[in-house]
Amino acid sequence: MSLSKEDFIRLHQKGKDLRKLIVDTTFWAGSAHIGGAMSMLDMMVMLYHKYLNIDPADPEKTDRDRFVLSKGHAGVGHAAVLADLGFFDREWLKEFNLTGSNLGIHLDRNKVPGVDISTGSLGHGLSISLGLALGARRQEAGWKTWCILGDGEMNEGSVWEAAMAINHYRATNLITIVDRNRCMIDGETESIMGLDPLEDKLAAFGFDVLSIDGHDLNAIDAAFTHAVHAKERPVCIVANTVKGKSIDFMEDDYTWHYGGIDSDKVELCKSSIENYYRNILN
Amino acid sequence: MSSPAKGLTFTAIDSTKLNSSEIYGNTLVELGEADPRVVALTADLAKSTKIGIFQERFPERFYNMGIAEQNLFGTAAGMAESGLIPFVSTFAIFTSMRAAEQVHTDICYPRSNVKIIATHAGTSFGQAGTTHHATEDLAVMRSIAGLTVISPADGIETGKAVRAAYQIEGPVYIRINRGFDMQLYADDDYDFEIGRSIQIRDGSDLTIIATGATVYQANEAAKILEKTDGLSVRVINMHSIKPLDNDAVLKALFDTRRIITVEDHNVVGGLGSAVAEVIAESRKSCSFRRLGIQDEFSIIGLHEDLMAHHGIDTNGILEAVRETMGMEFEEDDNWEDDF
Numbered sequence A: 001m002s003l004s005k006e007d008f009i010r011l012h013q014k015g016k017d018l019r020k021l022i023v024d025t026t027f028w029a030g031s032a033h034i035g036g037a038m039s040m041l042d043m044m045v046m047l048y049h050k051y052l053n054i055d056p057a058d059p060e061k062t063d064r065d066r067f068v069l070s071k072g073h074a075g076v077g078h079a080a081v082l083a084d085l086g087f088f089d090r091e092w093l094k095e096f097n098l099t100g101s102n103l104g105i106h107l108d109r110n111k112v113p114g115v116d117i118s119t120g121s122l123g124h125g126l127s128i129s130l131g132l133a134l135g136a137r138r139q140e141a142g143w144k145t146w147c148i149l150g151d152g153e154m155n156e157g158s159v160w161e162a163a164m165a166i167n168h169y170r171a172t173n174l175i176t177i178v179d180r181n182r183c184m185i186d187g188e189t190e191s192i193m194g195l196d197p198l199e200d201k202l203a204a205f206g207f208d209v210l211s212i213d214g215h216d217l218n219a220i221d222a223a224f225t226h227a228v229h230a231k232e233r234p235v236c237i238v239a240n241t242v243k244g245k246s247i248d249f250m251e252d253d254y255t256w257h258y259g260g261i262d263s264d265k266v267e268l269c270k271s272s273i274e275n276y277y278r279n280i281l282n
Numbered sequence B: 001m002s003s004p005a006k007g008l009t010f011t012a013i014d015s016t017k018l019n020s021s022e023i024y025g026n027t028l029v030e031l032g033e034a035d036p037r038v039v040a041l042t043a044d045l046a047k048s049t050k051i052g053i054f055q056e057r058f059p060e061r062f063y064n065m066g067i068a069e070q071n072l073f074g075t076a077a078g079m080a081e082s083g084l085i086p087f088v089s090t091f092a093i094f095t096s097m098r099a100a101e102q103v104h105t106d107i108c109y110p111r112s113n114v115k116i117i118a119t120h121a122g123t124s125f126g127q128a129g130t131t132h133h134a135t136e137d138l139a140v141m142r143s144i145a146g147l148t149v150i151s152p153a154d155g156i157e158t159g160k161a162v163r164a165a166y167q168i169e170g171p172v173y174i175r176i177n178r179g180f181d182m183q184l185y186a187d188d189d190y191d192f193e194i195g196r197s198i199q200i201r202d203g204s205d206l207t208i209i210a211t212g213a214t215v216y217q218a219n220e221a222a223k224i225l226e227k228t229d230g231l232s233v234r235v236i237n238m239h240s241i242k243p244l245d246n247d248a249v250l251k252a253l254f255d256t257r258r259i260i261t262v263e264d265h266n267v268v269g270g271l272g273s274a275v276a277e278v279i280a281e282s283r284k285s286c287s288f289r290r291l292g293i294q295d296e297f298s299i300i301g302l303h304e305d306l307m308a309h310h311g312i313d314t315n316g317i318l319e320a321v322r323e324t325m326g327m328e329f330e331e332d333d334n335w336e337d338d339f
Helices: A005-029 A034-051 A072-085 A090-095 A125-138 A157-168 A198-204 A217-228 A263-281 B020-034 B052-057 B069-082 B092-098 B100-108 B137-142 B155-167 B214-229 B246-256 B271-281 B303-309 B314-325
Strands: A066-069 A145-150 A174-180 A208-213 A235-240 B038-042 B062-064 B085-089 B115-118 B148-150 B172-175 B198-201 B206-210 B233-237 B240-242 B258-266 B287-293
Touching: A005 A034, A005 A072, A005 A090, A005 A217, A005 A263, A034 A072, A034 A145, A034 A174, A034 A217, A066 A072, A066 A125, A072 A090, A072 A145, A125 A145, A125 A157, A125 A174, A125 B069, A125 B100, A157 A174, A157 B069, A174 A198, A174 A217, A198 A208, A198 A235, A208 A217, A217 A235, B020 B038, B020 B052, B020 B085, B020 B155, B038 B052, B038 B069, B052 B062, B069 B085, B069 B092, B069 B100, B092 B100, B092 B115, B092 B137, B115 B155, B137 B148, B137 B172, B137 B240, B137 B258, B137 B271, B148 B155, B155 B172, B198 B214, B206 B214, B206 B246, B206 B271, B206 B314, B214 B233, B214 B258, B214 B314, B233 B246, B240 B271, B246 B258, B246 B271, B258 B271, B258 B314, B271 B287, B287 B314, B303 B314
Parallel strands: A066 A145, A145 A174, A174 A235, A208 A235, B038 B062, B038 B085, B085 B115, B115 B172, B148 B172, B206 B233, B206 B258, B258 B287
Antiparallel strands: B148 B240, B198 B233
């Protein structure tokens, strides 16, 4: 089943606005992990604007769904989403990375409303997500935990410890998403430390694996709907994405894992984003 | 001490028959009975750490995470964020080394309400050797911001420490030994407060500040020194490594001017270092010595033999006290100023 036309337009419009906000924040911050923020953004839009039960006016409400950004370096993308929703003042984004700011590269849950878990060191988020999921089950709470991992971080052994345990405990109230942009700091994932066949490995651990185009909102929506209804096996969505998506000169270029943009580049980024969405929405 | 321990906490726990880990397990069951938020986790060491006593009583609240310590502590962090109170137990070496980053980043950085009860601390897993000894855990743990670090003297005190850990909000690390420790306390009829040391005996010639199983050894040494050498030796049970009882250290410094620390741990970074920091910042001189593992890897053997080898048993402490009493130290004309 596809998204309604209204949702399709609404979510893409939101994606366009957020991508521009990430560009602005990267400019204000001087530099940021813009590539990985752009690759995961369509999942973030779908989560925060269709799936998550959250309330910006009550960020700690007990029955909220939990979200764990295990690839914590993409905090610039998460911060833009939260600011846009009103979890905190958008002006904070202008102080991203500045000394004494509430917002740094890796978001701190004690400083940033809407952030459930402080992340940054790779390979930690999935274990914490499992703890949240088991905690919800123990307390007979209906909320779900969503976790986005980077594909590079799948090199960490602790991710596979967590994968083993998620399936041992059949934590179907935890939904795992891998942002498979195939890039890491030093190069392409398959050249630095090969992960393929990633889907087969995850399936061997017991996951119900869905491999999707991570920029196709209909595919994301279908996968998320499947995941929230999982009863037997925990779902892992491998979202095949493009690093730097929507910004033509960054796309699929691993060197844009982290970078700075000047005011000229800001305009180039925004016009590329405009073009990208014009093609989708027309 | 042959009679069963009596007291408010341990009416049901015979400390002459149970080791520190078993008392921990029983105490955890009591906490679990009273609070459904209490859950327990381990990494294939339910039997060894005695957290399995909780498992028998509350199987649905017990989580064995397999031999995967990083995931163990990360999962506990997530559980705490969901509103549970996780008690996590594995060996101290794996807690402080294998999973140190999870303890630091997942548990302490967000100030999660996770209680870590690490067993087989120091050289107490004697014959298993250095791979299973934890002689750096105090150094690692006390340098993590916001983490309370406790090293109980015996089984009775372990029970008290576990209850105290439950009662405060935030992360706590408790290190206990593998097997039977010599029983320091006859019963639990004494006040245990995190951050406040306990003076086991008073003295004016020298102070021994000890922690864990070495408190008993220090007390035995002090008794002998009084009889045979006529020395008046104060013994302090420094069960809280962090927060440290700075006042007790300063009082010992002022009253006795000779301090010896004793720990089943490397002398680098543990109790001795913590006490040295207080002394150094006091602007007062002191004859000072740290007993413990002298910055080397431990050897294989029975725990009591290893304590003797490293000079942290009664005989080793006796010898160190006599040596220290024989040392001269520079007099300070203004000694009593600023106290």
